Amino acid sequence: MSFVYEKLMGGKSGLTGFIILATLILVIFPTFLDLFRLNLVGKYLTYAFAAVSLVLLWGYGGTLSLGQGIFFGLGGYGMAMFLKLEASSPENTAIQSTPGIPDFMDWNQITSLPWFWEPFNSFTFTILAILILPAAFAYLVGAAMFKRRVGGVYFAIITQVIAVILTVLIVGQQGFTGGINGITDLRTLHGWDITSNNAKYIFYFVNCFLLLGVIVLSRFILTSKFGRLLLAMRDKEDRVRFSGYDVSNFKIFIFCIAALISAIGGAMFTLQVGFMSPSFVGIVPSIEMVIFCAIGGRMSLIGAVYGTLLINFGKTTFSESFPELWLFLMGGLFISVVMFFPNGLAGIWDDYGHYLTDRLKQLKDKFTTVVLNREPKQLAEDAG
């Protein structure tokens, strides 16, 4: 019990936050939002995976990655490739010069399915690829850099460069990747219509449970000895190294975990939105993910989710209400959070939350003293 309480939930404050978040996304949103809005929240929550991964990597690990979009994109593309192959059955694509291959390949004069698309006919392979490929890629990048003690700003720049390279690669090789359009028009998963209302509800809840699971997993990592090492590495890397730890391996590990978490978000994104495009791989989305994390508070797993929700909710409502002004409003939101609440939403809670809890406590005390203490007296008076 104490294992669950301390290690998985992070003690009292962690548990309270977790329960509030779970109630919000599992009960309150589905009850009060219509399907369209709920689907949007589902989409936002897929970005939250990347934001949570940045809490681990950046908030605790002290390693800023400006390329989480890479892994989000790899996960998303993996899922999209599977769904696209299913959507490109010879019957559905009879109008093409080469039926049976995805439409964009046909437009680009490709006449047979490229070898690296073949395995994505299998759902098992696709799931494994979504979980393993991004992590393996992160391992390669991480090993190449951390073993050479590249870190800090250089690491951030290199991840950003990789994001650019990947975008250029995807856009340039459009015969194999769908180019700038991305992989669109995904319809079914094992013959099950993913655009139906039922599917939207199911994906929403699957997404929520995965996200909550990822938060528990991340909490476990952070409350373990490894989590403390991460903090130590962030604050005084040399001292950890001189104490006999292999710093680079720990960094590689957390980078791989962060990649894995982002990739799950990407795959869920494809399922809920119905397409994947390079606009989720490049610099802009990657930096947006860092903003979600920063707004939520980079030391708070739960805060990252709220940060993501707040920013995306703002984006949607501002752009719906003020189509010509909304970017300025978003800019204002960023500036005010950074100016007034440098620790993000979680910082607000830490700084001012105790007023609320104190007040609640006072009320409770008052209630006990006023109602409960007076009760005997009252009873006596009544009796008298």
Place this chain on the structure above:
Amino acid sequence: MKATSVIKSLTRFEFRRGLLRVVGVSAFLLASLSAQADSANTTGLAVTDDTVTVGILHSLTGTMAISETGAQEAEKLAIKQINDMGGILGRQIKVIQEDGASDWPTFAEKSRKLLVKDKVAAVFGCWTSASRKAALPVFEKENGLLYYPTFYEGLEQSKNVIYTGQEATQQILDGLNWVAKEKGAKTFYLIGSDYIWPRTSMKIARKHIENVLGGKVVGEEYKPLGNTQFGSVINKIRLKKPDVIYAAVVGGSNVAWFKQLKAAGITSKKQTLLTISVTEDEVLGIGGENLEGFYSIMKYFQSQDNPNNKAFVKAFKEMWGDDSVIGDVTQAAYLGPWLWKAAVEKAGTFDVDKVVAVSEMGDIELTTAPEGYVKLHKNHHLWSVARVGKWNKDGQATVVYESELLEPDPFPAGYQ
């Protein structure tokens, strides 16, 4: 119809959850009952006795905003003119505008919002192929109606889209015939931005050049979107000395492309250049002096001399300012609301299925189009005329060639 729409609202209801259930179902029932009273709208669209709501979905922010501004201005002008004439089926058109933000997923999100939340009767919007591809599944799923204004690569024909720009063969083939005949061109150098539209267009162009015109393609090159370095291409062009440079460079890249051509001494005095991606809007950025004497193939030029166009240009400038220019896509966007009006009036209802059915009869025509006469083909594209314009210093083109009225052929045999 009565039974099905009640069932429809009930199935919708089935997926709603929680506290809003009761409110939701009564609202849906009311909506479907009152809708049945009115034959103009039996599918729960946002139509009242005196208004009908439509959506406009273009990028107001981001890199595409410059190109898409003209389109949404033209759509608003057309809607205003229709309203001044008394609206459609006695209803004034109300507009809900959304920003696609030059971001394809946002186009999908906003399309869904317009169709599901606002229940608009039609949407005028999208510009790039990528945004259309992203929004298309949403329109097909929610059975919406999209009027898409841009000249594009073809290879698409959706029940839920009316394409008011030219598809690739309409734009390309006649222009190539013209340049081969008029300039005696035999060798061509193809250059484009690297995405689906230039690639498909070049594929069609190459087949036409090689198989029909008996010419030769001496080079084919693609540059990333937003690329500003054309030095190596220009060197290759100098080396190959093609009779014609055939260009489909889009957006901001055009500025660098034409300035670097001029700096390299490749001007219209020595070189024929034919582009399928430059309209008056782009010339504003490129500068007429960098383009003077080069040719564009489009279906519309602002300088076209006919009464329809004179009235259109005058009204456009009155509404959006004397400095505004009107390019091909702007004019195609202007046709959208008019084509929709014609179809709705013919169908006598706003129901998407019926409007589409009427549009597919192939006899909806506009005699008042600024470009001249257009007719809607049963394959959802427009019959239109291809024109070659020669650019002048002042940023306007002189039309030097007009084709006949061309049949749209989105899936051209022998060119795929």
